[in-house]
Amino acid sequence: MTTQLELEARYAGVVSAKAAAFVYADHVASLCAHSGVMGSGDVLIDMIGGAGLRVADVRSVAADVHDAGGRLFADITVPSHFGCHAFDLGADVQLEGLDRIAAGCLSRKVVAVSSRGVLPVAGDRLSAADLDAIAQGLDSAPERMQRHFDHARALAEYLSCCEGLGSVAYPGLLCHPDHDLATRVLMHGFGPAVDFELPEQWGVTAGEFIERCELNGRARPAGGRHTRLHARDGADGRAVRIFAGLDNPLVIADDLDQAMRWFCNPPEP
Numbered sequence: 001m002t003t004q005l006e007l008e009a010r011y012a013g014v015v016s017a018k019a020a021a022f023v024y025a026d027h028v029a030s031l032c033a034h035s036g037v038m039g040s041g042d043v044l045i046d047m048i049g050g051a052g053l054r055v056a057d058v059r060s061v062a063a064d065v066h067d068a069g070g071r072l073f074a075d076i077t078v079p080s081h082f083g084c085h086a087f088d089l090g091a092d093v094q095l096e097g098l099d100r101i102a103a104g105c106l107s108r109k110v111v112a113v114s115s116r117g118v119l120p121v122a123g124d125r126l127s128a129a130d131l132d133a134i135a136q137g138l139d140s141a142p143e144r145m146q147r148h149f150d151h152a153r154a155l156a157e158y159l160s161c162c163e164g165l166g167s168v169a170y171p172g173l174l175c176h177p178d179h180d181l182a183t184r185v186l187m188h189g190f191g192p193a194v195d196f197e198l199p200e201q202w203g204v205t206a207g208e209f210i211e212r213c214e215l216n217g218r219a220r221p222a223g224g225r226h227t228r229l230h231a232r233d234g235a236d237g238r239a240v241r242i243f244a245g246l247d248n249p250l251v252i253a254d255d256l257d258q259a260m261r262w263f264c265n266p267p268e269p
Helices: 004-014 028-032 058-067 128-160 179-185 206-212 249-264
Strands: 019-024 043-046 072-075 093-097 110-115 167-169 193-197 228-231 239-243
Touching: 004 019, 004 110, 004 128, 028 043, 028 072, 028 093, 028 110, 043 058, 058 072, 128 167, 128 193, 128 239, 128 249, 206 228, 206 239, 206 249
Parallel strands: 043 072, 072 093
Antiparallel strands: 019 110, 093 110, 167 193, 193 239, 228 239
């Protein structure tokens, strides 16, 4: 069986880093908030994230951070190392939540930290089952991630044709404010996530909409084969984020369509 040091070295090779370490952490931001991980001049950015799935101009940010004497930490969890190489764009440290890379098979959330210099954090000792999930996930990641990306694109194109939605955000859409940048800094597509906002006139929250969708994936593991819907701004907000799975996007689109029709024309009491 592959040891953790061997697997971390393998991951470092995949992402073109000098070293890598695996850490149990709920998410990248919580890991970086730990004392000693980031210095006063260091900056953390999301490669893809925030409202509207904005894409970071890593080259520009890296230049400013380096001029100020700091290091740039790039969270590549959404696009994954399959979808971007932040080191090539000027990042000093890459961080990736491994839920999707491990195909939703981790017992606890793991963040991979990689660096072209000294690692900013020591790794945790992972369980044998989690190491096996990561090893198997790395073997199948290219094929799986391409399907996640392709299915997200299909869902984004469907949603962009739906009348009445407040907005649809996906870096692969020509109308996305970062589309041109995304074509230069992302690879193999535009990531597995799509945002859309419900119109205020429907009087429905993201939580209510997700609950109405039979295939919302909320009972499924994050990063696994099933599409999952997430209330981006909380259950009482109006923004829904889709993380496309490996399931049939046409079936997911039909489920979304049924929910939208129900809220547009609710049955008489």
